[in-house]
Amino acid sequence: MPIVLSPKTLLWMKAGLHLICIIPVLLLIVDVSTGRAGGDPVQYIIHFTGIGALNCLLATLLVSPMAKILKFAGLMKVRRLLGLYVFFYACLHLAAFISFDLLFDWSLFFDEVVSRPYILIGMINWLLLLALSITSLMSIRAKMGKQWQRLHNSIYLIALLTLWHFYWSIKSGGAEVAMYLAVILLLFLLREKSVQKKLIKVMN
Numbered sequence: 001m002p003i004v005l006s007p008k009t010l011l012w013m014k015a016g017l018h019l020i021c022i023i024p025v026l027l028l029i030v031d032v033s034t035g036r037a038g039g040d041p042v043q044y045i046i047h048f049t050g051i052g053a054l055n056c057l058l059a060t061l062l063v064s065p066m067a068k069i070l071k072f073a074g075l076m077k078v079r080r081l082l083g084l085y086v087f088f089y090a091c092l093h094l095a096a097f098i099s100f101d102l103l104f105d106w107s108l109f110f111d112e113v114v115s116r117p118y119i120l121i122g123m124i125n126w127l128l129l130l131a132l133s134i135t136s137l138m139s140i141r142a143k144m145g146k147q148w149q150r151l152h153n154s155i156y157l158i159a160l161l162t163l164w165h166f167y168w169s170i171k172s173g174g175a176e177v178a179m180y181l182a183v184i185l186l187l188f189l190l191r192e193k194s195v196q197k198k199l200i201k202v203m204n
């Protein structure tokens with residue numbers, strides 16, 4: 001049986017998601033202002049916001065397969081909200097890097113983009129997220145027709161670029177990146193129609 005979403009439940013779902021996405025930012029502010037952000041607060045903020053963007057990205061990718069498997073089409077109504085939080089965290093991440101790390105030295109920023117491949121990938125990723133956020137407006141979506149879906153399919157590319165950026169940014173190890181890669185591959189698998197059909201069968 002398909003799950004039907006009433007306007008009131010949708011409102012509560014959206015309010016809950018706003019809280020889930022905003023509370024970590026408030027906790028970050030508390031940590032930094034009370035000296036609980038470790039010996040290098042700038043690195044702490046960059047790490048926290050980068051991981052925040054990645055986690056929101058995973059949640060966004062989960063929405064469409066879950067809507068199909070659970071026969072809960074109403075879930076799709078919260079996908080845009082989650083997608084915009086990916087961009088929100090990516091903006092905080094970029095702002096922390098430019099302000100706290102580079103102290104608004106724009107020539108140094110352009111040097112970093114050109115000379116450090118992982119920063120260049122981060123920048124390309126941010127620009128893609130900017131394009132998706134702007135075109136997520138209903139008025140623009142309607143005008144774009146089929147091109148909209150093609151552009152928004154780049155969310156998969158963004159997920160892989162984020163992992164690449166993450167992997168290149170770390171100095172050692174890679175267990176966390178490997179874990180995220182496994183989750184992303186699982187999410188890609190969940191988008192396969194044959195996998196969805198099997199899961200629907202198991203659940204019925």
Ligand code: HEM
Pocket residue numbers: 046047048049050051053054057090093094097119121122123124125126129162165166169170
């Ligand atoms: C806009 C351009 C971007 C710049 C300049 C940038 C810069 C950085 C820097 C400086 C680091 C920390 C490297 C270190 O540990 O020394 C980092 C890590 C990271 N970034 Fe970005 N980034 C950008 C875009 C993005 C985007 C769009 C995402 C996600 C959608 C992202 C996700 C991450 C993640 C997950 C990490 C690893 C966190 C960690 O363990 O430190 N970044 N980035």
